[in-house]
Amino acid sequence: MSGKAPLVVMAAGGTGGHMFPAQSLAEHLLRQGWRVKLSTDARGARYTGGFPNGVEIEQIASASFARGGLVAKGLAPLRIFGGTLAATWRMLRDKPDVVIGFGGYPSIPALTAASLLRLPRVVHEQNGVMGRVNRFFAKRVEAIACGTWPTDLPEGIEGYHVGNPVRAAVAERAGAGYIPPGDYPMSILVIGGSQGARILSDVVPPAIAGLPMEILRNIRVAHQARGEDLERVCAYYAEHGIDADVQEFFDDVPSLMSEAQLIISRAGASSLADIAVIGRPAILIPYAAAAGDHQTANAQALTQAGAAILVPESRLDHTALTQQIETVMTQPKGASQMSRAALGCAMPDATLALAHLVQTIAQKGKG
Structure with missing residues (x-):
């Protein structure tokens, strides 16, 4: 040149x-x-x-x-x-x-x-x-x-x-040590991407509220919600005594991700790359209206590796989601295996x- x-x-x-x-x-x-x-x-x-x-x-x-x-x-x-x-x-x-x-x-x-x-x-x-x-x-x-x-x-x-x-802030946390679920403070991160997050604001708070008290008392939640949903999501968590930080946009997603025991997310390509590089268990809910259903295609690698649980939007309800969250949060060995499997998918x-x-x-x- x-x-x-x-x-x-x-x-x-x-x-x-x-x-x-x-x-x-x-x-x-x-x-x-x-x-x-x-x-x-x-x-x-x-x-x-x-x-x-x-x-x-x-x-x-x-x-x-x-x-x-x-x-x-x-x-x-x-x-x-x-x-x-x-x-x-x-x-x-x-x-x-x-x-x-x-x-x-x-x-x-x-x-x-x-x-x-x-x-x-x-x-x-x-x-x-x-x-x-x-x-x-x-x-x-x-x-x-x-x-x-x-x-x-x-x-x-x-x-x-x-x-x-992935951005430098994510790369800096590549393979960050995972603390498996246990009887101590735990974190769940809920991210919906830039579109289609409303259903997560409808279903995730009651799903978390449905967890057994011995799990719930240790949980803190970081939940990304649309601006028009912020007030009601905040109110729901507060009414149920859940420690939750609800924001329209988190500037520190990489650090929140590295601190989380579980991530509940859409299956946007960038979010999945971040989850894999940092290495965290995930419950993935592909955006049903995505062109060509590309989010379901995106999620295949993590779900087939055993790093994530895939929940089609058509089958999303808070009772089933409670059980899926409980499964991860009560099985430290399984959660650790999911974390390692996610890292195995990372590039x-x-x-x-x-x-x-x-x-x-x-x-x-x-x-």
Whole structure:
């Protein structure tokens, strides 16, 4: 590469599931001397607080064809076209060495611009079923990096299994010692991802309240809930005398995860990567409305390894969930085995593998 530090443009947005792997790669490449730009939209920009200061964040217009009313859907092509023009102009000016998309509609303008300019391109697919945007670009990029294996790829397309990168705050706690359940203070972490957490706020508090008193008196709960659900979830825990910290967003999920005896979670790819790298027993409740039921596909590795209990949303009720929580919290040997099984599924070097692929594609573009 030239004397000037190489430049990567990352295109991501929409949810933390797309943004966290981008953040991890950004942290690594900055340490390697790269320049890093993040191309996202206003919604994605809400997730940029954890990105290193060295990342230049560019907001570009984009839109989804799947959301909003007729007017919003009608305006979507215009917004994407405008965003693509802006991205093309910036890439002509900046001359990035490689462009990587992490999925979600905010990545459309940057990947389209990179395709028009024939710049080296990579996509990273976090889930076991490819998202619509990444599927569209699958035949228009040099490489597809897969976070979950196997990934349902278009026919004739090969993927590189690199894993899902985790943020530095998670990597620092990789394999953190697990304290199995016992007759002492214990912690349960409840995380719902950026969408679809309402059912967890409906079912998990009564499930925990139904535990036998000899377990319940030792339990403290950290519960992520939607803003509109915060008050009632707090009130429920308080009414039942349960020590609970209920917040819309936890800044310290990695430390909460490392302290937990049990995690109750959606099956978003980034959450599962964090659970595996830190190594914790989990009860997983895939988001039923997820495109292509990709959360169920995501959960396969942990459930088949015996690290997690899978509960389909259609079969979720608080009585059964109480029994599942009790099973983990009363069997220290079994819980410890689940913790070890989770670690066995981890790919702690996912960031290095993805960075190596991105650098290889950038070098080929110079050839």
